[in-house]
Amino acid sequence: MATEAREATGVEVVDLAVTPLRDLNQRLHDAAREGGPAHWRIVNPNGAHAVAAGLDAQIEVDVDGHVGYYCAGMNKLATVRVHGNASTGLAENIMSGRVLVHGNASQSAGATGRGGLVVVYGDASARCGISMKGVDIVVRGNVGHLSAFMAQTGRLLVCGHAGDALGDSIYEARLYVRGEVGSLGADCVEKEFREEHVDEVRTLLADAGIDDVHPEDFRRYGSARKLYNFSIDNASAY
Amino acid sequence: MCGIVGLFAKSSEIEESLGRHLGAMLEQMSDRGPDSAGVAVYRDPAPSGSSKLTLFSADPLQDWDALASELGQAFGGSPALETRSSHAVFVVDAEADEAEAWVRQAHPELRVMSAGQTIEIYKETGRPEEFVRRFALDDFHGTHALGHTRMATESRVTTEGSHPFSTGLDLCLVHNGSLSNHNRLREKLRREGVEFQTENDTEVAAGYLAWRLREGASLEQALVGCLDDLDGFYTFLVGTVDGFAVLRDPIACKPAVLAETDDWVAMGSEWRAISVLPGASEARAWEPAPGVVYAWERQKV
Numbered sequence: 327m328a329t330e331a332r333e334a335t336g337v338e339v340v341d342l343a344v345t346p347l348r349d350l351n352q353r354l355h356d357a358a359r360e361g362g363p364a365h366w367r368i369v370n371p372n373g374a375h376a377v378a379a380g381l382d383a384q385i386e387v388d389v390d391g392h393v394g395y396y397c398a399g400m401n402k403l404a405t406v407r408v409h410g411n412a413s414t415g416l417a418e419n420i421m422s423g424r425v426l427v428h429g430n431a432s433q434s435a436g437a438t439g440r441g442g443l444v445v446v447y448g449d450a451s452a453r454c455g456i457s458m459k460g461v462d463i464v465v466r467g468n469v470g471h472l473s474a475f476m477a478q479t480g481r482l483l484v485c486g487h488a489g490d491a492l493g494d495s496i497y498e499a500r501l502y503v504r505g506e507v508g509s510l511g512a513d514c515v516e517k518e519f520r521e522e523h524v525d526e527v528r529t530l531l532a533d534a535g536i537d538d539v540h541p542e543d544f545r546r547y548g549s550a551r552k553l554y555n556f557s558i559d560n561a562s563a564y
Numbered sequence: 565m566c567g568i569v570g571l572f573a574k575s576s577e578i579e580e581s582l583g584r585h586l587g588a589m590l591e592q593m594s595d596r597g598p599d600s601a602g603v604a605v606y607r608d609p610a611p612s613g614s615s616k617l618t619l620f621s622a623d624p625l626q627d628w629d630a631l632a633s634e635l636g637q638a639f640g641g642s643p644a645l646e647t648r649s650s651h652a653v654f655v656v657d658a659e660a661d662e663a664e665a666w667v668r669q670a671h672p673e674l675r676v677m678s679a680g681q682t683i684e685i686y687k688e689t690g691r692p693e694e695f696v697r698r699f700a701l702d703d704f705h706g707t708h709a710l711g712h713t714r715m716a717t718e719s720r721v722t723t724e725g726s727h728p729f730s731t732g733l734d735l736c737l738v739h740n741g742s743l744s745n746h747n748r749l750r751e752k753l754r755r756e757g758v759e760f761q762t763e764n765d766t767e768v769a770a771g772y773l774a775w776r777l778r779e780g781a782s783l784e785q786a787l788v789g790c791l792d793d794l795d796g797f798y799t800f801l802v803g804t805v806d807g808f809a810v811l812r813d814p815i816a817c818k819p820a821v822l823a824e825t826d827d828w829v830a831m832g833s834e835w836r837a838i839s840v841l842p843g844a845s846e847a848r849a850w851e852p853a854p855g856v857v858y859a860w861e862r863q864k865v
Contacts, residue, residue: 373835391845392835411849413834414819432819432851451851452816471816471854 337388338363342377343370351379358383373413378406381423398425401442417444420461426534433470436463439480445534452489455482458499464534471508474501483530485539493547501547502527504539513553519546566727566740567593567692567713568820570801570808570831571841572860573706578828578842582607583704587696588840589832590711594692596740596833597713600726601695602687604736604803607706609682614641615660617667618653618677618684620723628652631671638666649698650723651677651686660733675724675761680734682707682805687726707862710803710831712738718746718765725762729770732777734805739766740833741818743796769794773802787811787857801831809859816854823847829860 340350368389371377375394378387381404392410399418408427417425420439430448439461452470455463458480471489474482477499487505494511527541569589573579590601610616628647635643641657656663664679678685686699692713712727719725728736746765758771776786799818802809810831812820823830823838825847832838852858
């Protein structure tokens, strides 16, 4: 079946209902080292954890269905598209490449990511972009509470609303939200939204393939830089 | 960790095969809780004026027939008895609280797992897949059921420390998480007359709900009270005679997924648990928001 599918369409099809997850990931890793199919389609993920984790090659992977924890974790170079929902830790520690979810993502999407682009076309729940370190995250819907908690660098763009404590203890990441913000976390403040920021939002939207949202409609949030050094006046915020 | 599953039938096909589906869900959550497993099944309501007790005995040679005779002598009639591994379900000609009090008094060596009109609770230590076979979950039909796989963090791995916990007549609770103020709260509830059988944190949450309900709170009010009075992490699934309710703590570290089709409503710690249900790929699926009570009841569906 898989071979026939590859011959017909050039896409390597792997059915997780019959192929063990470790075999799939090993084949994806081998393909990176030794060359192999450039385009993969994974069917019947049924919420399995760590689907397409640890990729390190310019390949494309489409996943048809809902995935479990840590899908496309540590991704490098590859493009992973999930046609379903993703559970906790989507694209955790992504280094480069693109991870796109045509559904919702659970908590901690893009956590600690160092580069690349994560796009969630639905909603992302709590702690989206927690401790992000350079990744760009674009969410077409809403994000939950404590998003961008301790975010260090990179951009988080939210086309919908953000939950409570956005950007709590944030460092230098830039946050753009189009809708309401439930509340701002410690040391996170609204900042001036200048022309260069409109351009930045426009570029991020274009990268994510979102063309029905106006870049001028966003507001910018970032660090007040008051928690960088200990101050007794801030003791309650530590 | 720990795994939670719940299944609420909206069609007669799902009611007929409720146990089979619940077992499949439970096995999917084996990795999350390999220490013990348990289920609460709502089925076959006892006739008016009588009630159902689920009892557990640690003694493999327990003479359940003799107990049935004793119950018959105490309350009249001939109580129906169904045994299932270490558990037995009795239908007694008495109100549930009366029958439960009698067993506690006359047979302190037995544990009352559940009491009410329709609820049956079974739980044991060991791997969830083994539990599913040992308790023949495939046999069960019913209107709704919930289950739990346990990875113990706060107290010992015992049958009594397994979930679900009874929280009153036809009520039960399963929990994923850990509570940090359970010792102090247990003492407070003891002063209110709530009895505890273990040092388990979830039993305190169950006792808290039982106490609030006894004091006149609605289920929703009692659950909302958890947000103020319980300190710790939790995703709760509460079973009632009519359905079930879900609550996550405001920080919401512990996972939960809800899904619904025309045939069922399901809750799982992860999508894996729900993916085994018929028509799952077409189900509407979402993550319950933190601090919000979600409830399904038979008459409202």
